[in-house]
Amino acid sequence: MTEDLPNPALLPSGLSDVLPPEAAREAALVEAMLSVFAAHGYERVKPPLLEFEDSLLAGSGGAVADQTFRLMDPDSHRMMGVRADATPQVARIAATRLADVPRPLRLSYSGQALRMRGSQLAPERQIAQAGIELIGPDCAEADAEVALLGVQALAAVGVTAPSLDITLPTMAPALLDAAGVQGELRRRLARALDRKDAAAVHALAAEAGPPAIGLTALLTAAGPADRALQALGEAELPPAARAIADNAAAIVAAIRARAPELRITLDPVEFRGLQYHVGVAFTLYGPGSTGELARGGRYRSGEEAATGMTMYPDAVRRAAPVPPMPPRVFIPLGADLAVAAGLRTQGFITVAALSPADTPQRLRCGHILRGTIAAPIEENA
Amino acid sequence: MTEDLPNPALLPSGLSDVLPPEAAREAALVEAMLSVFAAHGYERVKPPLLEFEDSLLAGSGGAVADQTFRLMDPDSHRMMGVRADATPQVARIAATRLADVPRPLRLSYSGQALRMRGSQLAPERQIAQAGIELIGPDCAEADAEVALLGVQALAAVGVTAPSLDITLPTMAPALLDAAGVQGELRRRLARALDRKDAAAVHALAAEAGPPAIGLTALLTAAGPADRALQALGEAELPPAARAIADNAAAIVAAIRARAPELRITLDPVEFRGLQYHVGVAFTLYGPGSTGELARGGRYRSGEEAATGMTMYPDAVRRAAPVPPMPPRVFIPLGADLAVAAGLRTQGFITVAALSPADTPQRLRCGHILRGTIAAPIEENA
Structure with a gap:
């Protein structure tokens, strides 16, 4: 390593590594929120990270055009964009691949979006999104459904007593x-x-x-x-x-x-907010000063009426209570692997020694497998 | 819509929409595989999609340098790359942010990677990855652990009797x-x-x-x-x-x-395979002709010995059995919402009517809420 090389830990502004245990928490709460949506009939789609800018920036995508990273496609020599928001992609899917599915069409998604520039208040340039779109109906019941699903998604990850802020853009x-x-x-x-x-x-x-x-x-x-x-x-x-x-x-x-x-x-x-809302716009705030946890509202999905809600998993993670970590159990060399498997089914994390140098302390284990049980390790032992 | 506009359904080659129900299946099996890794002490990290190319393409990242999309960072005016493989990013995190955590260091990740060009055999340019890295130990036990965790991850999603192919690059x-x-x-x-x-x-x-x-x-x-x-x-x-x-x-x-x-x-x-393997390289195949489901092997993680396994969720989804879909229950306008909530806890999907035009057939429901039960709808009713 020479002094001339940039510090490899230095990431571009607004981009960051999510480390243990936060990365696991974020993934778990995304899936918990998507499970709420799925239980209400919202079916998951996964658009690609990149698509041709003609389609990515059409319709409601125009609102994030100046925030969209562009790339040349070496295959077609056409310009592509990296998604800055999933909603325009879901609108494209609804209007094309799912054009023949009867409305109301309920779709959900989760994934990462990239923006060219952060702002002073929101410096992040990679934004995790997990959301729903309800396409077809243009009625108060539809807006109420997506707003309340945002609230229920928050409740599913332990964020209670949120506040729903409605604006009329x-x-x-x-x-x-x-x-x-x-x-x-x-x-x-x-x-x-x-x-x-x-x-x-x-x-x-x-x-x-x-x-x-x-x-x-x-x-x-x-x-x-x-x-x-x-x-x-x-x-x-x-x-x-x-x-x-x-x-x-x-x-x-x-x-x-x-x-x-x-x-x-x-x-x-x-x-x-996003400049494509045509009726109500929603913001969900957590209790205290946890900030914006979700945004949504009514928009045009291509030629159709639509309403939706996007949860921000990164913000939700900061607002949600931290669940207890399962205990880590040290599995000594040569231990009975069937016993270790049994401990995993009981909710323990088993961490195997790979050499005599591996100790419970090095592997950050509070328990050790003794015989057939996970025995707590005494602090002073 | 004019005839001159490109078909909005047309995505760049090698990029695709994952539609219902496949997108939900893919997400579920990624989390099932990551749960297997977590139960063995692998802690999740989430590197950003983009980072400076100096760090992204250093070390083992060099193997995918010519496949990496480059972007100018409008903030720093330095070149960034979109990850074409997560392993070099996990190596960077291990060497920097997690340098002080005792080894063996067990990390896991899941996410999307983008490649500039597909090949005839593997046309995909967006590749879902879900994997583990075991950093520090240089012993047969470590390689065996990651190979067997790949097998266990497949078993967790119903892919049994895989075949492990070992090569010595x-x-x-x-x-x-x-x-x-x-x-x-x-x-x-x-x-x-x-x-x-x-x-x-x-x-x-x-x-x-x-x-x-x-x-x-x-x-x-x-x-x-x-x-x-x-x-x-x-x-x-x-x-x-x-x-x-x-x-x-x-x-x-x-x-x-x-x-x-x-x-x-x-x-x-x-x-x-990836050109950075230094000892054994692993490929996991599913039964029959389901193709490569995972790759891994031994490599250098910065200055450290390391071994790992990357599952390909897209391929795993094609190889895995299709789980039964929960039944969809139509919730008529004005129905008791507490009853609908009870059905969801029993595993039903509830789909609410939003207007009198919504019928069980339009909402693709095989059941209807009658009183307090989900009644199957007769085909000929």
Whole structure:
């Protein structure tokens, strides 16, 4: 090794090794979440990591086009992209390979996505995803199903009492459209809404005229869903905005009917997130400051209505309780291997000595096989 | 859609969508195999899909350098590679992040690898891998452990009676070295061995001189391990080749001691496979014509001795029996959701109607929730 070589431990920014025991935990909770989805009829698909950019960036894929790594295909000499999000790929599969399967079509997936650049808040460039897409129906029941499956997936890995944040990404544009706000004023209003700068929104909305004035009321309405829905109900809204508010109320009602205890917040004029949502957008937060655990919402899957939820296993792992590790049992050289196999069926991890130099301590074992039992090793022995 | 757009179903050669139910089967068997590894003390790591090419292609990574997709890192402006094989990444993790963990170090992994080009026999360019690396020990017991864990992983997913093929990739070079065969004659002999062209090997070995003549005998010795080991024992071998033969005999004996029924073949002069194997190389075949299910063998992990096994989940899925699918139960609108939850704990898949248009037939359900039970739907009903 020379001093000129870069440190081999140094990975590109936003890329990391997941080490023991976290890598095993992440894999286990992905499968636990996918099992919840499977039990509700969501069937797993596995799109490739790479595909032609024409198809990868079509439709909802356009939202991540500038985050997509491109590669030349040495075979076809066409450009390929590495997926930055699985949803556009699932949409492609639904529209092509599964075009003839009756709708509603329920699909699930898990895998890695790569992004060209991280942000200050989210520096990761490799993002594990595990999610569902419900393709075909355009109704509040469908949105409620995917939101609640996100909640159930979290419960399956021990993350209880999450909070569901609902936003209406088309509400602010509908109000701005109704007010005929365009150009620079629209951009400034959008920025003020994005910063939740109530004073600026108020001043700019007054400048824009009546239907935009509702923005101030809606900005302050953000909070617990019931209060926000009441504010939306009382607000003077143009027809397109009223339809968006009614849809939100129907979705909240459908969720409440199935999960009355779930904490739901509603922010009517927030419009962050992946830019392809057309109705409600969902974010699931864990308890405390565990951050965003999942995102989802309604979008167009090719020509079809669709709604979905993407869990972020890396964030879920940080929010989930750490399960106890099975005890490691040292198997001395020449031990009865059938006995070791029996211990594994009881849930022990057996770690075999391969040479006389291997000791329980070196192999990090708290137990040792003695006769037919796994005996705890005394700390002072 | 215009006629000019490429068919969105058309993926680059060697890349494919895995559809229901195969994607779920593949994920389930990966986790079943990783559970076998975990029960034997192999701890999971998850290296990133991308890393700097300096580290990705160092050491054993050099063997897949010409198969590695390269990307410019827009952040550091250094070249990165997409992994074409996980083993070099696990070696990097062992040598850096896990340098202080006592050896033997047992690690496992699963994930996708991408290759720039497929071959006629193996057109796939995205390869699922699930494997183990045993880093530190350099003994027959270690090689036997990884070979047998491959067999046990296959058994865990229902692939019984596999065949373990052992090759000695350093044997032919050792014989050619001992005979002082270099240059064009060595290349021609290597090609003849690769084609198993006994007549050509015989003629070229005669030209090369005494120690190379052993190649003909070893070529015909390929077959059941006991017969091949006997032929190796009887052959006149120079010291380096004798050491390789003795090592193979010790590994076969260690495997036999633990799995007397396993079918083992030995091909002393075959040297196919990843080019980084330094001792034995393993290939696991399924019964019948199911093809290669796993590869492994001994290699150098940085400065350390190592041995490992990589399962190919895609091939394993084709070889494994298809498990029965849980029955799908149609949940009518307004049904008791607690009852549906109870059915899921019994192993049923519940598929909820979202609108009156949803019927059991459309949702591909063979059962329907009636009261509190899942009633089979009559074909002619």
